[in-house]
Amino acid sequence: MKPIDWFEKLIRDLHVLDINTSAEMDRRILHDTLKVQQELKQTKLAKTQPDIWRKIMKSSITKVAAAAIIVVIGLGILAIIDTGSKSGVVWAEVARNVEASPGVIWRLRGTGSRDPNDDWPNGYKITWRSAAITRTDNYRGGQIYRTIYLNYDAKTVIWVANDAKKYNKEAMSDEQVQRAQADKERWTDPRSLLKLCLSLEHHELSQKTINGVLCEGIEATVPGGVTGRMWIAVETGYPVLVEVEAIDDGGIRHTSTLDQFQWNVELSAGDVEPEIPADYQSLSLEGEMKILSEQGKKELLKVEEILRDGTIAWKVHVYKYELSDGQTKEMREGGDGMPVYSQDQFKEFKPKLEEFRQLRKAGPGEYLGSSEQAVEGRVFTFKREKYLLSDGTEIIWSVGTPKDVQ
Amino acid sequence: MIEDKILLWKFKHGSSDALSRIYEKYKSDLFSLANSLLHDLNAAEDVVHDVFVSFVKSADEFQLTGSLKGYLLTCVANLSRDRVRARKRAPIGMNKTDMAIPDCKIPSQALISAEELHRLREAIAKIPYEQREVVILHLQGRRTFRQIAELQGIAVGTIQSRYRYGLEKLRSLLDGEVEK
Numbered sequence: 001m002k003p004i005d006w007f008e009k010l011i012r013d014l015h016v017l018d019i020n021t022s023a024e025m026d027r028r029i030l031h032d033t034l035k036v037q038q039e040l041k042q043t044k045l046a047k048t049q050p051d052i053w054r055k056i057m058k059s060s061i062t063k064v065a066a067a068a069i070i071v072v073i074g075l076g077i078l079a080i081i082d083t084g085s086k087s088g089v090v091w092a093e094v095a096r097n098v099e100a101s102p103g104v105i106w107r108l109r110g111t112g113s114r115d116p117n118d119d120w121p122n123g124y125k126i127t128w129r130s131a132a133i134t135r136t137d138n139y140r141g142g143q144i145y146r147t148i149y150l151n152y153d154a155k156t157v158i159w160v161a162n163d164a165k166k167y168n169k170e171a172m173s174d175e176q177v178q179r180a181q182a183d184k185e186r187w188t189d190p191r192s193l194l195k196l197c198l199s200l201e202h203h204e205l206s207q208k209t210i211n212g213v214l215c216e217g218i219e220a221t222v223p224g225g226v227t228g229r230m231w232i233a234v235e236t237g238y239p240v241l242v243e244v245e246a247i248d249d250g251g252i253r254h255t256s257t258l259d260q261f262q263w264n265v266e267l268s269a270g271d272v273e274p275e276i277p278a279d280y281q282s283l284s285l286e287g288e289m290k291i292l293s294e295q296g297k298k299e300l301l302k303v304e305e306i307l308r309d310g311t312i313a314w315k316v317h318v319y320k321y322e323l324s325d326g327q328t329k330e331m332r333e334g335g336d337g338m339p340v341y342s343q344d345q346f347k348e349f350k351p352k353l354e355e356f357r358q359l360r361k362a363g364p365g366e367y368l369g370s371s372e373q374a375v376e377g378r379v380f381t382f383k384r385e386k387y388l389l390s391d392g393t394e395i396i397w398s399v400g401t402p403k404d405v406q
Numbered sequence: 407m408i409e410d411k412i413l414l415w416k417f418k419h420g421s422s423d424a425l426s427r428i429y430e431k432y433k434s435d436l437f438s439l440a441n442s443l444l445h446d447l448n449a450a451e452d453v454v455h456d457v458f459v460s461f462v463k464s465a466d467e468f469q470l471t472g473s474l475k476g477y478l479l480t481c482v483a484n485l486s487r488d489r490v491r492a493r494k495r496a497p498i499g500m501n502k503t504d505m506a507i508p509d510c511k512i513p514s515q516a517l518i519s520a521e522e523l524h525r526l527r528e529a530i531a532k533i534p535y536e537q538r539e540v541v542i543l544h545l546q547g548r549r550t551f552r553q554i555a556e557l558q559g560i561a562v563g564t565i566q567s568r569y570r571y572g573l574e575k576l577r578s579l580l581d582g583e584v585e586k
Contacts (some may be wrong), residue, residue, distance in 0.1 A: 002581070004573050010526065011545040019438050025451050030429055033458040034422050040462065041420050179430065182423065188409070196412070226411045246408045248473070254407045 023175055090237070091198060091218070097237050098191050103130035103267035107260040108188055111253075126260075127188075130267040134184065135274065147274045150180050160274050167276050168283040190258055193242055196220070197230050205229065210241050238263045289321050289331060297322075300376050303335060303400035306356070309393060312337050313349065317375075356395045359387045365397060372403060379403040410474040418465055429458060432475055435547070436482050442542045443486040445531045453489060457481040479547045480557055483539065490535055529579040537572030540565055 098104075109124045128135040132153045138146040147160040155177050160167045172180065184192070202220035208231065209215065215231040222228070231241040242258040292298055298319040306314035315335040322328050341349065359365065365385035372381055380400035387395040413431075416424035436457065440450035457478060461468070470477060530538060543549045543557075551569065555562040 002577060004577060007526075007573055007576055007580075008545055011541070012548075019434065019441055019447075021433050021437050025437075026429075026433065029433075029451070029455045029458060030426060032455060033425060033429065033462050036459055036462045037420070037422060037425055037465075040465070182426070183430075222412050222415050224411045224415045226408055226415075244408050246411050248407055256408055 023173065093237050094232050094239070095194060095198065097263070098194055098239065101238075101263045101265075103128065103265040104190065105129075105260075105262040105265060105267075106190060106258050108256065108258050110256040128267055128272050129184065129189070133267060133269050133272055134180070135272045149272070149274050151269050151273070152177050152181060154269065158274055158276075160276065160280070165277075165280045166283055167274075167280050188256070188258070190239055190242060190261065193228060193244070193258070194230060194239065196222075197228050205231075207234075213240055215240055236263075285323070285329070289323075289329065292321050292323075293319075293333075298331075300378060301330065301402070303375055303380055303382070303398075305335075305382075305396075305398040305400075306353075307396035307398065308349075308352070310396075313339065314353070352389055352391075352393055352395075355389050356387055356397070359389075360397065365395075368396065373400065375400065407473065410470075414468075414470060414474060418468065420465075425462065428474070432478055435475060436478055439479055439542060439547055440482050440486050442530060442546065443483070443535070443539060444489060449489055450486075453482055453485045456485060476547075476549065476553070479543070479549065483543060483547070483557060487539070525580060529576055532579055533572050533575050537568045537575060540568040541572040541576070544569055 105126065105128045107124055107126050123138060123140045126137045126139065133149070133151050135147065135149045137144045143162070145161070145163045147158075147162070149158040149160075150172075151157075155172045155174075156169060157172055157176075157180075158167065158169045197218055197220040200220040200222060202218045205217040205219055207214060207216055210231055214234045216234055217229050217231040219227060219229045226244060226246040228245075229241075229243045230239055231243075232238065233240050238261065240259070240261055243255065244257075245253060245255045247253050289298075298321050300317055301320050302318040304314070304316045304318070305312060315338040316332050317335040319331050319333060320328055321331060365387040368384040368386055370381055370383045372379055374380070379402070381403050382398050382400040384396055384398045387397060389395060409431075410428075413424045413428050417428060433454065436454045437450055440453040441447055444450055444453070460481070461478070530541070533541065539558075540551075540554055543554050544551065549557070551562050551565045555565045558565070
């Protein structure tokens, strides 16, 4: 009997109950929720805008004030974008540098998470990112234990679990690529963080030397309690350190740190794609066979049937798949008419099945002759044998093979 | 946590990107919870859909007091419970026990055999609802017993007992020792 904590571990740590949603489900839900959001925005605008403008434009004093506010806001935006700091960091230039960098590599660390599955504070992630690829290596104990590699141009995703010696390589749909691209705008991306900091109300910090590099920084706060500090090297005009912190309702301070930046790196897909060791097992096989099966690209080689007292109790089709890497794979699948057993029903049938298998191993049953039948558009010759179980159950064993290859 | 605060701020300012990101970030947790509780992928989709629509409608007044994930999971659990009660009152569909299992595995699931996964999911579907809810919320939803007790308005001790009975039942189901 397995201990209780084995079940706890299975559900909690291996996420065995987790499911993936289908793209269709996502589309339906997002369509409806975004529509509601849009409608609410329009209703709000329709309600508030005329009132505000009516009030402003009614009075000549507020008309002047409104014009002044518009000018001030305009100047403010210009100040955010174009004003350099006292000693030389021009933030507009930083934004341009960051945008122009063909690729960037950085490390992400954090503290304070209460999620036991999270690696903070012991682990860290190294991300390599360019317009064409993103690779994230998850480190635990100084070793890479998981890697996720996305190639937006080739529309492929590779997932490597070094701890389990398994990997998966599969194609992404256009929608998945789009979603993965949008994910780059997450707060853990230095470009997004810079944009966010500059779009918020922020102030300059005094100069600081980080790892021997003279830096200048800004601090910005997201209403709701997140503070971000971004430090830029005075000499190069590139970010060298980003610190983000927040305090949750339990009073726990959460921090995230992005550092070890390498800007202006060329990241070609070939250089960054993870190498899969020869002894790693592929999980793609199952996925490829599923696609081929849906497309009907499989060859039916054999049909096996068990009739129990005249009723189909078991039906298996053996298919041959030709995989993209040139390999062929045979797979046994439930055929049309294969009954669906509940656990209790199968428990009742299983001993009979076992007894029949033992009998068949011991020797052929009573030969009942052969017949021809078309299955999935191909003529099969079925040979039938009869077995009698100890409780009197009659089993007919029928095996069909294609007539054209006999 | 930091990302959620930023996303919520953007969401409250009407960002559709932030709303999409919140959905993408938590959809798997929410669907998994709803599906584990309801054993019906269509019903799970309805629940997640309704939770998100309500979430959007309450954006202006929304004040987060705990974690965003916790809030959304609680909404899903509450709505799932309502659906189960409604289903019990309905004349049909009472005995629907087949678990909806999408074909696609998530990476960590690939680390156990498909057969083991199937058996576990089937067994969980057979645990009484009240026990299953606690087991799923605690292990999958990462809710503490106290949080679940608050959610359901019952004593922490009762929640702990349901959890224990739920896991015992799961174990006996998987070991083939459950009474018929």
